[in-house]
Amino acid sequence: MAKDLVSTLADLKEQEALKIVEGRLSAGEEPLKILEDARKAMELVGKRFASSEYFMPDLVYSGEILKAVTDMVKPRMSKEAEIKRVGKVVFGTVAGDIHDIGKDIVVFMLDVNGFEVYDLGVDVPAQKFVEKIKESGAPIVGLSGFLALAFDSMKQTIEAIQAAGLRDNVKVMIGGGQISEEIRKYTGADAYGLDAMAGVSLAKKWAGAG
Amino acid sequence: MTACTIDFEPVGRRGECQNNESLLACARRLGVGISSVCGGKGTCHSCKVQVLSGTVSKPTPNEREAFTSQELKEGWRLACQTYPLSDCKLTVPPESMTTTQRIQVEGLEVKVHPEPPVRAYRIQMEAPSLSAPDADADRLLQVLNQQHQLNCGKIDINVLRVLSTQIRSWNWEFQAVVRNDEVIALLPQSSHQLGLAIDLGTTKIAGYLINLSDGLTLAAKGVMNPQISHGEDIISRITGVVHSPDDGMLLQKLAVEAINGLCADLCAEANAGIEEIVEAVVVGNTAMHHLFLGLPVKQLALSPFVPAVSRAVDVKAGDLGLHISPGAYVHLLPNIAGFVGADHVAMLLATEVLPAKIPVVALDIGTNTEVSLIHDGKITSTSCASGPAFEGGHIKYGMRAATGAIERLRIVDDIIQYQTIDGAPPIGICGSGILDALSQLYLTKVIDEGGRITDNHPRVRTYKGQREFVLVGKEERGGKPAITITQHDIRELQLAKAAIRSGIQTLLEASGCPEDKIKQVIIAGAFGTYIDVASAVTIGMLPSLPLNRFQQAGNAAGMGAKLALISLTKRAEAQVVASRVKYIELAGAPGFDQTFIQASYLGQYRIIDGKREEID
Incomplete structure (x- = not known):
């Protein structure tokens, strides 16, 4: 039996991982099962990143391998078997802040964990969040900010969501920089995450509940 | 009352305590660096000492607050609140010493012809009489005009307040200190004209006492920046100020008081009086500059990072609460943009990179690392958020x-x-x-x-x-x-070093300068002075270049402040440097993320088209 895809992919062994996928596909295995393994591997990658074992380049590399795997698997999938998206998330770095590396990591982790992410970019005005929430109907909002002053922008963004009458429709998480429970209270967010995986856990919890 | 001999241990300095001075004042005069953040008011509790033997004054209420009764019994006291009544032996614990923290004050000396903005003129005035009862000030201006051909029209209010008393006590012979067309100070005949140069860093403050007539450094000293208690980095200090505006005044006061303490120490060491200091130059990054002047900082911390003022500023010492001659001016060199401030301008001034045609990289490594590239007669600069890792922050040990x-x-x-x-x-x-x-x-x-x-x-x-x-x-x-x-420590270090390397890389790309063409890399600042450059090159924090192209310049910002203090030409040059620099914001630079990720790798390599190319 071929080596375990989950551990091979999580160890970032690209060639081996692709070979396993190839073998399983030609053995006629259900494509969705392969994707499920890939998702589990990415969860491990995320955990290793959170514990500092992996670093940003590893994350980027894992993304490349994942893309290669999906490219191989997708043509074998029937339409209705398209990867089921578990939920929608509107995400962005708040107004006045232009940091994107941390935000990109969370967006990536949400994406590989099956979320449909609307990434609004950086320095995003509150109104743009409001519009996107309306348009997409996403029940989850992620506000990122590295600058301590971004906390004010987070607060203002949540106030704008409230003013638009959408506050009860969405759960808001904040993250980036030195975030704490006190800051969560200050901004009026529902929860905060200290790293990318915490963001994914929150989104999963909320998607499950909603 | 007979003078008491005070023995400061473990530094082993011993000397007489004069004129009922406090232990702190005595320590300062003897050059024992006891830290005093509040300037001797008994409120900051930073000048703790332990009296081992001898009799001293009774504890003040401030000391009762600072110590438990057990500690008081063991002889713990605040040096600023305690007066000796007999010969004493004291222990100054390391945390009370200003010198335990290694603070870089030395830098490469650059010779410059003294051309200070202030000049002292010797004055001999006639005493007034009933037949010539003109005002003292008018007669002084007249004498300046007749004896020195000066057209002064202004006299500082602080000078006016003491003018009549002082010139009489000096028997009509004294020196008038003039800046442009204003009399800013009066000094007795025997006084020198001194200047104060300050490098106001986020973590440390370095001060230099300079003789303005020959440009020589009389004393140099560094202390910790007491604003640290309001946040280790500038962003947290700015955040504090934005959320509670009173903090702005407090931070301004803290910086000024620390400089006052430093200034008193410098004067004690050089046997000079603070009133002899008739000009000061202060440099710092844009945030420190703004906090020192009490300027608004919120707009500085948010994109697009706009300073309240960039051009050079002259402000009266008295308006800032700085204890030098009250009519003296404090000159702040121009800022560049974003967080790249007057300290970087001062560094560029001191390292004399401006005329350089060959590519030179100049960087000052700290919590924020400012980098400039001088290439083809143009200067580009940026600020990298290298974070506190190199100051030991976020690192387990x-x-x-x-x-x-x-x-x-x-x-x-x-x-x-x-x-x-x-x-x-x-x-x-x-x-x-x-x-x-x-x-x-x-x-x-x-x-x-x-x-x-x-x-x-x-x-x-x-x-x-x-x-x-x-x-x-x-x-x-x-x-x-x-x-x-x-x-985790290693990841923090990689983030810090990647910030610096990708900053350099972004400037190189923006200027179309290949990395191997860099002829000189000037590394300034305390951290940069003590690092092993070979290590920095090995991990890819600095470009892979022959080690003889690197130069560790010490506290170049402090040196630049000194130059601007003694030379008007250098001040003009600073303005030119600041206005010629093109500022590049990293977060907005194309391909920055890719560069940053590549720069997080260890080893020697060049980054070309967003990819690493190894160098053996």
């Missing part, structure tokens, strides 16, 4: 460069050789040691080029789910916990 910090480290045949500051038993690791550790772990293949700790070394262990490398074992520390470098 990290510490500032103080006694007991590992500052150098080598791994030879699995044996760790290290050197600590003052040769004391190791208690942590400071920036230069952290850099060495990373480089040595990489060279010995304990960590791979991605920075991951491999499990191939007996000193690698797993602690609380994370790999770490033991630098000094528990048994080597007599049972105290081992000093380690954790996987």
Whole structure:
């Protein structure tokens, strides 16, 4: 039996991982099962990143391998078997802040964990969040900010969501920089995450509940 | 009352306590650096000393607040509140010493022809009489005009307040200090004209007392910036100010009081009076500059990062609460843009890079690292958020460069050789040691080029789910916990070093300058002075270039402040430098993320089209 895809992919062994996928596909295995393994591997990658074992380049590399795997698997999938998206998330770095590396990591982790992410970019005005929430109907909002002053922008963004009458429709998480429970209270967010995986856990919890 | 002899231990300085001065005043006069943040008011509790023998004054209410009754019984006192009544022997603990923290004040001296903005003129005035009862001020201006051909029209209000009394006490012979068309100070005949140059850093403040007539440095000293209690980095200080505006005034006051204390120490060392200081120059990054002047900072911390003022500013010392001659001006060099401020301008001034045609990179490494590239007669600058890792922040056993910090480290045949500051038993690791550790772990293949700790070394262990490398074992520390470098520490260092390298790379790309064409890399600042450049090159923090192209320039910002203090030409040059710099904001630069990720790798390489090319 071929080596375990989950551990091979999580160890970032690209060639081996692709070979396993190839073998399983030609053995006629259900494509969705392969994707499920890939998702589990990415969860491990995320955990290793959170514990500092992996670093940003590893994350980027894992993304490349994942893309290669999906490219191989997708043509074998029937339409209705398209990867089921578990939920929608509107995400962005708040107004006045232009940091994107941390935000990109969370967006990536949400994406590989099956979320449909609307990434609004950086320095995003509150109104743009409001519009996107309306348009997409996403029940989850992620506000990122590295600058301590971004906390004010987070607060203002949540106030704008409230003013638009959408506050009860969405759960808001904040993250980036030195975030704490006190800051969560200050901004009026529902929860905060200290790293990318915490963001994914929150989104999963909320998607499950909603 | 007879004078008492005071013995300061463990520094071993001994001297007489004069004229009922406090222990702090006595220490200052004798050059014992006891820290005093509040300036002797008994409120900051930073000047703690222990009286070992001798009789001293009774504890004040401030001291009762600072110490428990047990501590008071053991002789613990605040030096500023305590007056000796007999010969005394004191212990000054390390935390009360201003000198325990190694603070870089020296830099390369650049000779410049003194051409100060203030001049002193010797005055001989006639006493007034009933037949010539003109106002003292009018007669002074008249004399300046007749004896020195000066057309002064202004006299500082502080001068006016003491003018009549002073010139009489000096029997109509004195010196008038003139700046442009204004009389800013009066001094007795025998006085010198001194200047004060200050490098106001986020963490440290360096001060220099200069004789304005010959440009010589009379005394130099560094202290910690007391604003640290309001946040280690500028962003947290700015955030504090934005959320409670009273903090702005408080931070301004803290900086000024620290400079006042520093200034008193410098004057004591040079046997000078603070009233002889008739001009000051202060440099700092844009945030420190704004906090020092009490300017708004919120807009500075948010994109697009706009300073309240960039051009040079002249402000009266009295308006800032600075205790030098009250009519003296404090000159602040121009800021560039974003956080790249007057300190960087001062550094560019001191390193004389401006005329350079060959590519030169000049950087000042700190919590914020400012980098400039001079190429083809153009200057580009940027500011990188290198974070506190090199100051020991966010590192498990990290510490500032103080006694007991590992500052150098080598791994030879699995044996760790290290050197600590003052040769004391190791208690942590400071920036230069952290850099060495990373480089040595990489060279010995304990960590791979991605920075991951491999499990191939007996000193690698797993602690609380994370790999770490033991630098000094528990048994080597007599049972105290081992000093380690954790996987998380390495990630923090990679982020810090990637910020610096990608900053340099972005400037190179924006200027179309190939990295190997760089002829000189000037590294300024305290951290930059103590690092082993080879280590910095090994981990790819600095470009891979022959080591003889690197120059460690010491506190170049302080040197630049000195130059601007004594030379008007240099001030004009600073304005030219500041206006010629093109500022590049990293977060908005194309391809920055890709560059940053590449720059997080260890090893020697060039980054070309967003890819690494190894160099052997």
